[in-house]
Amino acid sequence: MSGGVSVLDIKGMSKSYGAVKAVDDVDLHIDHGEILGLIGPNGSGKSTFFDCTTGLARPDGGKVSLEGQDISDWSLNRIAREGRMLRSFQKTVVFKKLNVEENLVIAGQMFTFGGVLSTFGIGRGTRAKVKGLREHARELISLVGLDQVAHMPAGNLSGGQQKLIQFASMLMPDPRLIMLDEPMAGINPKLIERVVETIQYANQKMGVSFLIIEHNIDVVTSLCSRTIVLDRGRKLCEGTPAQVIANDQVREAYLGG
Ligand SMILES: Nc1ncnc2c1ncn2[C@@H]1O[C@H](COP(=O)(O)OP(=O)(O)OP(=O)(O)O)[C@@H](O)[C@H]1O
Ligand SMILES: [Mg+2]
Incomplete structure (x- = not known):
């Protein structure tokens, strides 16, 4: 409602x-x-x-x-x-040299930590923050079905898979x-x-x-x-x-x- x-x-x-x-x-x-x-x-x-x-x-x-x-x-x-409020573009944008998981972690780091961390109840401290982002990234990678390629460079994946990376990245900041x-x-x-x-x-x-x-x-x-x-x-x-x-x-x- x-x-x-x-x-x-x-x-x-x-x-x-x-x-x-x-x-x-x-x-x-x-x-x-x-x-x-x-x-x-x-x-x-x-x-x-x-x-x-x-x-x-x-x-x-x-x-x-x-x-x-x-x-x-x-x-x-x-x-x-x-x-x-996030948007995608008609042209897909990913970090081609970074692997799928790194793409999502970077996306998470670009947003304010507060929103992400409140989801996971993680306190201050960079390591905890990155760990939280990694866990969140893995969940979202599973959600879009990219587990098998999670450690491949994004640039090596198909256009469709890159769209899934972009989409999962957008879910990172909740x-x-x-x-x-x-x-x-x-x-x-x-x-x-x-x-x-x-x-x-x-x-x-x-x-x-x-x-x-x-x-x-x-x-x-x-x-x-x-x-x-x-x-x-x-x-x-x-x-x-x-x-x-x-x-x-x-x-x-x-x-x-
Ligand atoms: N940056 C720009 N400079 C000049 N004209 C523009 C610019 N962006 C859009 N236009 C013009 O504005 C109009 C609307 O374009 P827009 O890209 O918003 O359409 P669209 O509905 O998204 O089309 P499509 O389905 O092809 O993606 C078009 O006439 C386009 O040429
Ligand atoms: Mg358009």
């Missing part, structure tokens, strides 16, 4: 690039425990919406509240390092909200299943809410309780995945008739 305060509440988000209104006066809220889908044609403003929400791009207007706190003026670094930009792009059906299950696990067992940009409609249907459709920067419609798919305007603008 949300208790009335959304995880994320955005009002009037707008961003233009020259004459292009990439995002045009969009409102969006995510309830606690919700998995919200964000879909729409190429160039409809989905990634720009993420950029503006996470401080990567400065919006022309709009208010961003995270768990009731106004973070509209926060920098990209402040939002990222705090570890409450975030409240994860924003995923096309998590299924370029990965095979079996791994898609694994990523879907992992998102569901993180959602149900770890209490992480999600905002997911995804072109794979089957994935959107199986994961999301609600979906927002963007078209040319504006919200075209909103509803359950089934409602949205049945909408004539969505079919015309996005799904191809």
